[in-house]
Structure formats: structure tokens, C-alpha cells
Amino acid sequence: MKWTIPERIIQRGRKYADEGRVTAITQDLTQEVWHAEVIGSAIYQVELDGTPREKDICTCLYWQENGYCKHTVAVELALRDKGLNRVLKQNKDLKTTYKAPSLSKIVTDSFAKLQDKETKQALEEATPLKVDFLVESLEISNYHPEKAVFGLSFKVGYQDGRTYAVKNASEFLQAFAKQEKFRHSDKYLFSLAAINFTETDYQLLKAALEIYQNNQMVASSGVQLKGSLKQRFLLLPIKELKPFLMNLIRQDKLQxxxxxxxxxxxxxxxxxxxxxxxxxxxxxxxxxxxxxxxxxxxxxxxxxxxxxxxxxxxxxxxxxxxxxxxxxxxxxxxxxxxxxxxxxxxxxxxxxxxxxxxxxxxxxxxxxxMIRVPVKTGLYLSADKGKLNMRVDFKYGEEVFSTDDAYSTQTEKTSLVIRDQVQESRIEKLLSRYHYTKRAVGYSKPLPQKAELYQLFSTEIPYLRKFAELEVSGELSSLYLDAVQFQPQIEVYEEGSWLDIRFDVSNIDESDIDAILLSLLNQESFYQLSNGQILSLDSDAFQQTSEALSKLRGQLLYQDGKFLIPKYRGLQVEEALEDVTNTTFSDDFKKMVEKLTKPEELDYPIPVNLEAELRHYQKVGFRWLKMLSEYQFGGILADDMGLGKTVQGITYLLSEKEKNIERPSLIVAPASLIYNWQIECQKFAPSLTTCVVTGSKTERERLLQEEGQCDLLITSYASIRQDIDLYQELDIHCLILDEAQMVKNSATKTFQAIKDLKTTHRFAFSGTPIENDLEELWSLFYMLMPGFFPSRAKFKNLETEEIAKMIQPFVLRREKKEVLKDLPDKIESNLYSSLTEEQKTVYLAHLRQMQETISSMSADSFKKNRISVLAGLTRLRQICCDPALFIEDYKGDSGKLEQVKELVIAAKENGRRVLLFSQFTSMLSIIEREFNQLGIDSFYLRGSTKPKDRIEMVEAFNSGEKDVFLISLKAGGTGLNLTGADTVILYDLWWNPAVEEQAAGRAHRMGQKKVVEVWRLIAEGTIEEKMNKLQQEKRELFDKVMNAEEEQQLAKLTEADIREILSMGID
Known part of the structure; x- marks a missing residue:
């Protein structure tokens, strides 16, 4: 064989020889040649040179173009397989002539191969493919880019995987045209049968094939126009030829x-x-x-x-x-x-x-x-001694051809039966595919076990029944239990603080139920019973059960043949199981779900000793707390500021007292609010004895030792952190965390201290349970109902909509606009001021310094210096307020200070009363001094103001004393009722909009009779404008989770935010 023949041609020749395509070989000793025929897409005549010259000849087109082909190679390899040498003289005593088969045999074999191809395609199981069509502009000349043309290439792969570039588009399209297999590589062999393509891909490939056939028309036909023919004639392409001829016929122009x-x-x-x-x-x-x-x-x-x-x-x-x-x-x-x-x-x-x-x-x-009747194929499957036995009967009318002679019929007509060789061959190939081996009286294979036994009944037998009538012996059938006949049954009961999910399967031994349940939880398709039988789990009922259990996976506790799940998962359980066949919910469970989903329909009685007239929504809030308490759930009362969360809590605590509960309840609130709770209790529930745990360490210890004399203990977050060892000894009936956002950080000592308290009921009150990000919500629920949310890491991967759905029964939020129809509007305005020249000089100097510092920082360096960066931002914000806040000898003015003086003077002249908030207490001191010089008298609430003094100041202001109340944003942003004011000025912005909302809520709350205006002061062209944008993004996050609105983008103060903030300068 010539060494110049490419390896791929030799491999194809080897394949032809192995497949027996060399059907006849004869030698001519006189001419010193071998004559042979090779069956390919046609029958090719090969003349193999019998001398060392190796001047071979073949009738195929490829040989005519290249001087070698796979057919000549196949003949030489076939000779080698028979122990012969192609050089005739090197064969000793060569006498044998390899006679070609008869013409009738050749004809039969040729058409049998076509039928065999049809059989293979009929048996082909769909393996869905997807095709990518890539159009690319191709430059065919480096010097003339304008001559570029468009080319089409393909990528092919399985439907559920990636696609791979087709290296030879011609071979790919030829395989598609013949619906054959296309080998992409040693790893991938794709069947390009029509059933494997979507209709769209199939039609696109047909169109691409037509383009290819047009391109290849001359080469594929072996014709080449030359000379005058090439100049004279235009070749008519495949796709356009018939329409063109029809057009000529219609116009009577055809010749x-x-x-x-x-x-x-x-x-x-x-x-x-x-x-x-x-x-x-x-x-x-x-x-x-x-x-x-x-x-x-x-x-x-x-x-x-x-x-x-x-x-x-x-x-x-x-x-x-x-x-x-x-x-x-x-x-x-x-x-x-x-x-x-x-x-x-x-x-x-x-x-x-x-x-x-x-x-x-x-x-x-x-x-x-001749007997020509359709064949009926009968398959008979049985099991014996660890083997599967298959008998095959081909029935032509009364004539039966069986693999077991005992079942065959032999008559004088048998030889005249025209047998359907296509069907018979199809069955033989099918059985081979399923690993049956032909034996003397049929086919057999080892009796499969477990998963393979399940596959026998679920896949193999149904597939064989597409091509034949199949009977399964009774003994073998008994090994498989059809899921349709064995229905799962689920019952859900309420049991203490748990829900009990009980499971049963009709006609199945109780000893197998537990394992079946675990198989469903693992989403398995079958279970092998203890007696060896296979129970299919693929019915709709079993699959519904499996899907439902998988949704609840992670919350389920398996114990004593049943699943237990925390009762607070009730709505999730109902949602998961409501469409599952044969599921029964106990009356107690249905009642609990009804209460969770319809809080407005609860009917717990209002305490008789309550000395307050509750609004409708406050009654709903009280009853909602009672319902959660009944089922030992925690929850967050997240009503808007000013809607009376305190009175709803007091009503609940009074109701609990009327149940003769002897253990005290505990209120933990910011220090500024502890006396407010006591006063409200004395006002609305005087029968509820209260004890404010404050004072020195010794006094607090004494008060806690006397806790048995109080219905309600009230303390601050700071105090409970210091006295946690004392509180941990108490048996507390109910814990209420007021302004619960104060413990949003689960890493703090305060959080850890409160989390470990022994208490039956836990509630959080907060108008802003989310201030910055969703992890704050995770922290609150971790304290209220441990285990309600998954781990912090998994929680981060939950979709926001899923979180909103989970918390819906356990968070009650009403906004003023919904429930207080008579509450006057709140009008918010952004008022801009310009920096003075002196102020601008200072601002730009600090801004440029920060920009230069940060521009040289890498991401790691930024993280390490984050605190100093934030301190720099604070400096810029202070400059926006008044550079005198940190520059001792600053002699210039402040644009914003001048603006606020003008605003307050105008407000006073118009009879308005003002709350003025600032984060910087030193700024409030400057404002107070400026107001004094203008003759404007004001209250000033600092963080150091004692709680009792604070209450007195609030009452005096609401009574009409003084027209301005200066308030430190963090000291007085919560817990104050200042409805005597109708104007709120936010002198400087805070990163968290919830803090500002709380501040505005001091005036815009229940009891307010006037329209409240909120003025947000912003220094134009400074970082305050960027801060205002960030605030809006955080407001959208809150609405998304608490009000379950459409998804918005969560924004935190990231490195990118800070870099963008500092990119702003002043023109």
C-alpha cells in the first residue's frame, strides 16, 4: 500500500473491509491484476495491480481525482485478511478463485442494506439536538477588504448541554441530507435524524443544505464546464431551477x-x-x-x-x-x-x-x-433460575416462526411465506440493544436487580411493546408493583409547636412505609420492598408527593415514621401539599392557616380594663398579636410611625394579664422611650403594674429582685446588655423589642444577650425593620423564631420575592395613608442652597485631597482604610453644614445656615411650628446660638437629656410653648410624639432614609391636625446630592420586602458608591 495514502482513507478502507463490503475477488494471473467489487453508495469496480508497481484503478469519482480511494484500500486489506499478498507472485500455489456471488444474491444484498438502514432509523430513539447558526464576514483578500463575503458555520450539541463548532460543514450537511450520524470528535457522535431537531432548526438546516447543494452542484455531479460552454451557459441552481422553468412555461418562453x-x-x-x-x-x-x-x-x-x-x-x-x-x-x-x-x-x-x-x-x-400477510410479533418474557428468558414468535396468518421450535408451525405452505425481514431484523436488533443473547430456544440475559429491574418494567418493556405484543409471566409480573394501584396518603396534624405530617401507602406493609417516604424525599423513582418487589414511584400522586417533600426539605425532622416541621411553616406546608392527591388537613391545621392568612377576621375580645378607644386597624393589630401568641409564633409589628404600635402592644399585654399569668413580661426599648412606655401603660392600662429598671447597678438589681410585684418590666438596650446575667435567671412570659432595628446586628453583645432570654413569646416593634439590607431582617427573625430562615449564607441566595412570601404572616405593616384617611398630607421638598465662596474653597480642598488619596488605592487598600475614608466623607458633610464644625478659626459664612435662618423666620411669621433635626449636635448648638441672636426661642433635645426631662419638654412644646424644637437625629428620631409641630427641617442628610422617615414621623402621626411639610436641605453640587440618590434606592428595597412590591436594586454604600460620590465637584 502506498505510503502517500492518508491515514483517514486507510481507516475508511479498514471499515469497509470489516463490514464485508468487498463482495467478490478474482485474480487474473495473465494480466497480473485482482478484480473486485466494493459496495458503497454504489457498487464500484476495483482493479488492484498484482505487481509491486501498485497502479490500482477504481470507478469512483474520488479515485479519478486523487489516484487512490477507500475502495482500493478495502480490497487490499480484504486480501490480507484472507492471508493473501496483493503481489500475485508472492502467493504460493495460488489456485483458489474467490467467486463473486450470484447476481440475484448481489441484488438481494443491495436492497437488504437499504432496509437495514431504514430499520436502524426506525429504532433510533430521539436524542434532541440544538444547532447554532453563525454568520460571519470573511475577508478573502488582505489587500481588498471590500471584497469580503459572508459565510455560515454551525455549532451542534445536545439540547441540554453546550454546542461544539463543526469543523467540516460539508460533511455535516451531507450527513444531515442522509439523516446519518456525524462524528464531531472521538467523544461525540451525533445522530442527524429528523426526530432529533426542533422544527425551526430542521427547516433552517434544510435551507442551509440547499445553499450547500447549489455551491457544490458542479463538483458533486462530476461535471465541469470548460471553454465555450463555460462562457456560454449559466448553471441553474437546484432551488431556483423548478420555479424558473415554471415561469418560462407560464410565459410561453420555454425551450x-x-x-x-x-x-x-x-x-x-x-x-x-x-x-x-x-x-x-x-x-x-x-x-x-x-x-x-x-x-x-x-x-x-x-x-x-x-x-x-x-x-x-x-x-x-x-x-x-x-x-x-x-x-x-x-x-x-x-x-x-x-x-x-x-x-x-x-x-x-x-x-x-x-x-x-x-x-x-x-x-x-x-x-x-405465496402467503403475503402482515407479520404479528409476539414476545414472551419469563424469569427462571436468575435469568430472563425471551421467546420470539413471528406470526404470518396460521404460520408461526418461533425461536423455540416447540411453538413453530410447519406445513407444506411454510416455504411459501413471504417473511417481513425488516420487522424480524428490527426485533433482533432491539433485543441486542437490551443485552439479550441469542440461545438455542430464544434469547436470555441475567435477571436484573434493583434499579435495572425498575428500568426493565418502566422503560424496556413499554418500549418493546411499541414494536410487538409482549406478554410477561405472572411470576415475573409479581416483582413489579405499578404505582397507579398503590396510592400515597398524607395527613397533616397540629401537634404542640410542631406540625405532624403522616404518610401511608395503600396495600403496603407498614414496615416499608418509612423507607418509601425517605425515597420520595430523595426524589427516587422506585423503592424495593423488603420482599424484593419493586414499587414504582412514578405515578402523578407519588411525584406530587416527592415534589412537595423536596420543597420542604431542610425544615423536616423525621421521627417515628412521620415528618415533623415547625408550626410556623404552616403556610409553606399548605402551599406545598394543597395540590397533592389524597392529602388531608386536620381541622385544627385549617383553622390555623385561616387565622394566619386573614388577620382582619380574628375575633379575640378587647380587654375589659383597657381605657382607650382603639381604631379598627389597632384592634386588628392586637388580635394579630394574640393569634401569634396562641400558636407560639413570633412576629414584627411594622406599622408606619405614628400609628400607635405602643397602644396595640399594651392592649395585648393587658389581655395576657387577664389570663392570670403570673410571670412578668419585658419591654426593651431605647433609653429615651422607657418612661414613655410607663406613661402610656398608666394612661391606657392602669391595672397593668409597671417597673422601669433603671438607675445604678444596685438599684437595677433591687428592682429585678422584686420583679414578682410587676406585670411589666421596662428597660433599655444598654441596661439589658449590662445586666444580662440577671435577666437570664428570669422566666419571662412575653418579650417586646421596641424600635427593634436597634438590635439588627447579630454580632453585638446586646443581640446575643436578648437572644438567650427564657421567654414564651417574642415580638418586635419597628416601623423600619429594614434600614440598610435584608440581613437585618434575618437577624430579627433569628431572635424571634430561630430556624425560621435558613443559615445566613443560604439566606443571601433567596430571591427577595421568596423572602416577602415567607414573612407575610409574621409581619403586620399598615401605612398612614391606608388606615388614617383623615390624617393630613405630608409634603416633602428638597431645598437646595449654594456654598458660600469661603465654604466652597474649603470643600474643594478637602474633596481634591480625598480624590487623590482614593484614586491611588487598590480594592484591598480601600478595605483596610475604609474607616478613614468614611471619616473623610463625614468631613465633607460637615463642610456642607458649616466649616466651623471642625475648623476653629473659620471666619466665613455657611450657605445652608443662612438658608435655615431665613426658612425659620418665614415659618414663624406664618404661624408654623418647627422640628429641626441634625446629626451633628455641635451644629445644633451653632443654630441655637444664631436663633438666640434672632430672638427665636427653642427647645433643644440632646442625647444627654434625661428621659423625664425629655417628656416634660415634649408636653410643653405640644402645649404651644416655643415655636422651634432642635433635636439630635439619633437621640430624638424615635419615640417622640410632637404633633404640635407642622414643619420638619432635616438640616443634614443621613445615609439611611429610615432614620429620616422616623424623624418626620414625630410630627406626621396620629393626632396631627395640620398638613406637615418636610424640608430636606441639600447643598447643591456636593456629596449630599449623591446621598439623596442612595436614600431613594434604600427606600425601594424596603418597599419591595415589606410591601411585596416589584423588585428593585438593593444598594449599600459600596466602594463604587464612594468613588462615584467623590467624582462630583463644583463647577
Missing amino acids: VTIGEKTTRKLFFASGKLPIVFEVEPQHTGFNLKISNGIEHYWETYQWVSRGVTIYELTTAQQEIYQTLTQLLKRVETPIIYYEAEEVADLFSYVLPALEQIGLLKVDESLQTE
């Missing part, structure tokens, strides 16, 4: 020359061709006579013609016609003789194919003798 005939008429037809196939008796056998009326054949266009009629071939017809024409080249007259014993092959393989392209005539005497 077509085919061979030596020219015509002005042309007709198109489809279906059977003008070919007649006759089968007649001849001697002891039969003749197959072929009358071929075809005059011309155009392989490229898939057309044949007779006279003025062109017949369009289907792909299947073209394959049959090509095979036929190749065979007819072997004979002088179109008559093929079949011996009597070959007649079954003639009728089974040859005639069914020929009948697709032409008219079939069979001698009447032969028709009466």
Missing part, C-alpha cells in the same frame, strides 16, 4: 433541450416512476424483468424524465433508483434470475423497495401460492 430532443412543453410529476417490475416463473425459479422507461436522470436535482415529464424523487426513491441503476450496469439484459429457494428473499427485500418507485406485476400463479 428546453435534453439530449438530442428539444421541446417547448414540460410537466412535473411525483410518485411512482415509469418503470415496470415483473415476476414470472422460469424453469424451476423466477425471473425479475425490469422495463425501465426512464430516459434521463439528474442526480444533483433528484429528477428523472420520460418524454416531456419530469419526475421529482424523494430521498428514499433516489437511493432505491441509484441502487437499481448500478445493478443494471452489471447485466446486458434487465432480467435477474432467482432460484426457487431465493423467492422469499426476493419478496422480503427486493420487491418492497422496487414497489416504492415503479409498478409491480407478479404472475397470478405465483400470487396464489
